[in-house]
Amino acid sequence: MNDNPQREHYLNIHDEYSAHYYDATSMRYRKHFIYSYLFKNLDLNDFEVADLASGIGANSMALLELFPHAKVTGYDISPAACREYRKNLERPAFEIDLSKPYLEAVSKYDVVIIIGGLHHCVADLKTTLENIAKMLKPEGRLLMFEPNKDFFLERLRKLWYEKDSYFEENSEEALSHKEILALTEGNFDVKFLKYIGGPAYFLILNSMIFRIPLGLKKWISPPLMLLEYLYLLLPGSVFFPAFIAQWQRLR
Secondary structure, eight states: OOOOHHHHHHHHHHHHHHHHHSSHHHHHHIIIIIIHHHTTTOOOTTOEEEEETOTTSHHHHHHHHHOTTOEEEEEESOHHHHHHHHHHHSSOEEEOOTTSOOTTOOSOEEEEEEESOGGGGGGGHHHHHHHHHHHEEEEEEEEEEEEBTTOTTHHHHHHHHHHOTTSOTTSOOOBOHHHHHHHTTTSEEEEEEEEEOOHHIIIIITTTTTTOOHHHHHHHHHHHHHHHHHHTTSOSSTTOSEEEEEEEEOO
């Protein structure tokens, strides 16, 4: 019997989620505002890369456009997503619940990426981070993009999680970068940290949540993308709903 409500929830919204989060406008947002920071100063060619919470493989495909010789493997809680990943990339993908102990994870990967997946593992974040550490080779990199708990509208976001059927409020929540780093107990060192998220983050990347029709996104995207660049000039962390981090495994 499956005891992770996130798995059932994701299975229910898989098709709609994929349509909104991986359409052309959302992928353009990812290219300009996520991947540019996530892979900053890195060359992943010839590296073994694990894409956790990989979905249908859109992030892996974007990674391979940037680093065509990277060796990418997908991991997701959804068997349907794993099947699509294998079909789309002709590369392996494995079903996994990251919040459960994963005995096979033994220092295999140079890089692990997780884009919007860690905050779905709050049922046991410590075990999840331990699994990721085990998957990485010594000095390997963990690259993540996650919602920011220190955002000044966090209380509103929590209320939205409770009321909106697109969320499973009991097993997902925004993350504090400082708090999750402390959970690793010195296993990781921070190499890069950037807080992001403005108008395009909400209305383009998260169009499903805001019920923005897919056909409308291409028309509103250009001005929102320009506003996004300007919004990112703000200082600090409290104005931003998400963060991007590069960590390095120390032991």
